Amino acid sequence: MAEDPDYLLAELADGYCERLRAGEHVNIEDYCTEHPQLADDIRDLFPTMAQLEITKMQDELEQIGEFVVKSEIGRGGMGIVYEAEQLSLGRRVALKIIRSEAINESSQRRFQREACLIGQLEHPHIVPIYAYGVEDEQQYFAMRYIRGPSLQDIIDEGTQTPEDSIVIIAQQLASALAYAHSQGIRHRDIKPGNIMLDAGPHAWLSDFGLAIDTHGSITGSLAGTIRYMAPECLAGDDDERSDIYALGISLIELYTFTPVFPQKNSDELLDAVQTGLSSLPPGIPENMQKILSKACHVHPHKRFTTAQAFEEALATVKMSSFVTVQNNLKKTLLFAALLLLFFAGLLFFGLDYYRPQPPQHLPPRPAIIQEEPQFPPPHPIHLPLPLETHTTESEEDWLPPKREHLGPPPNHLLDHPPKRARYDGERPRRGPPPGKGPRFHDRPEPQ
Amino acid sequence: MDNLETAEQLAELLETASPQLLRIARFRIDPRLVRRISPEDIIQDVFIAAKKRLHHYDNNRHTPFLWLRLILMQTLCDTHREHLGVQARDIRKEAGAVGFDPGATSATIAYQISGGGHSPSVSAVRRERAQHIQKLLEQLSPIDQEIVALRHYEELSNKEVATILGIEIKAASIRYVRALRRLKEIVSSAGYFESEMDNG
Secondary structure (H helix, E strand, O other), X not given: OOOOHHHHHHHHHHHHHHHHHOXXXXXXXXXXXXXXXXXXXXXXXXXXHHHHHHHHHHOOOXXXXXXXXXXXXXXXXXXXXXXXXXXXXXXXXXXXXXXXXXXXXXXXXXXXXXHHHHHHOOOOOEOOEEEEEEEOOEEEEEEEOOOOOEHHHHHHHOOOOOHHHHHHHHHHHHHHHHHHXXXXXXXXXXXXXXXXXXXXXXXXXXXXXXXXXXOOOOOOOOOOOHHHOOHHHXXXXXXXXXXXXXXXXXXXXXXXXXXXXXXXXXXXXXXXXXXXXXXXXXXXXXXXXXXXXXXXXXXXXXXXXXXXXXXXXXXXXXXHHHHHHHHHHHHHHHHHHHHHHHHHXXXXXXXXXXXXXXXXXXXXXXXXHHOHHHOOOHHHHHOOOOOOOOHHHHHHHHOOOHHHHHOOOHHHHHHOHHHHHHHHHHHHHHOOOHHHOOHHHHOOOOO | OOOOOOHHHHHHHHHHHHHHHHHHHHHHOOOOOOOOOOHHHHHHHHHHHHHHOHHHOOOOOOOHHHHHHHHHHHHHHHHHHHHHOOOOOOHHHXXXXXXXXXXXHHHHHHHHHOOOOOOOOOOHHXXXXXXXXXXXXXXXXXXXXXXXXXXXXXXXXXXXXXXXXXXXXHHHHHHHHHHHHHHHHHHHHHOOOHHHOOOO
């Protein structure tokens, strides 16, 4: 029975769907490599399964409280984050809820605590919480919606981030950490997936789902993602410096686009994390090497003692790179100024040089004034026919439409000769040849 | 858990099984009933019934989870009859794999997709989408529909589906893979999922 392909497929589907439901990113190709004889079937059918699961999951929730759910942004072991609209304020938010499968007393307690923790934090680089609520025993909270991408997206896509921007991002995140630590809160799950980027760059630290305040007790001693976990966390002996380590590892990956610890086998991964980095991977700029290797040191006591110290160290990097930016700016400005001077000179001397040669260039102006009668030709030329035959039309062109409305009650005008006289006087000024002036007298006659 | 003898074992089982039972209840409950009875209430009834019937549990006939699911199906059936005056869905028959209510599964799937019983209003877009998917699923045979529902909406394993349908696991596998292939054909000819296909 084991050789039966349908049986194998159906059994594989069990594991595959289970992993999808757990929020894992599952690569279908992994299954293909593992079961080459089924590769075609897997490529054929697994996406359909995935789609069924995704459609089902996405539509499990539509509105909670005053938040209308639009689409799923992400899901973790415990929570799901949706993009949602807050009806009362008409704004977009990120809405987090506990997955229905994960609802139990302890998860509910943790969820509420997460909301409270974020509620205490107010920092320009920590995603703020807007609201918390419970509906039908379903807890939820709304946070500021950050479009992203997350650092994980950037790493996955291999998008080059300018070195200066990385330094700025690093500094922002270190300051967010320093602030959180100063409030007695440790994040404990810093990883590229929990860092969002806005234009700027403006980095946002999010997902305090595993955070604790330092006086609290830890539920589930092994928290976080092993790849970004400091070695001491594996022994359940973490502190603020473990956050610094995780941030350091995340930043390294932003330069290298590959996991610092790529091991897929969990035992190997644990070993590698425990051994620590012997040296930084290639691709880290010189000015960051020292700082990052210090931040990611395997021994906590050799790391920065506080996130603030980390931030300050990063600030020096920022300054030096800022100086080069400034230098570059100065050079550019100088070059632009020189260029401007050059062109100004060229213009000046050029004009001076050319003036006598083609006298038309400069003299034309006086010429216009002097020989004004020569310029009007365009007007008569534009008139399609002799003025005599088309006077009405040509006058309509010349004068505002009102004039025609003035026409109909001409008795009025005729009864009052002084007005007529004024019209006669005005006419020539408006342009038509003086000979056309008396037309007003002619017009009423048909009546 | 392989066996179910003591009240402690039952309590443990109820704890671990409740999320999935709740999911199944939400999936199978008639939309007309949602406003009157919450799926949570039904699960409560299931727990009470399970405690009463614990001594009837036969390890050879059911796994503990499937036994609970069976009780859930009976409870749902009773609730439907009580409130709607009819046997809205022949769940017992369904559970015994004797026959399927042709309209039932696709309607529930579409209902589930349209947002289940949670929302006060179902947006037009979503309703449209649900109808679209329902149309696609309706093109599957009732057996195929039911198998897709059991595997993906009730989240049952291959083995559990075989037990519920009372067929060999191999036969259940063949039916499932066949149903998936047909669904895939229908879906790709309708061009529905293509744009949002996600392999990850």
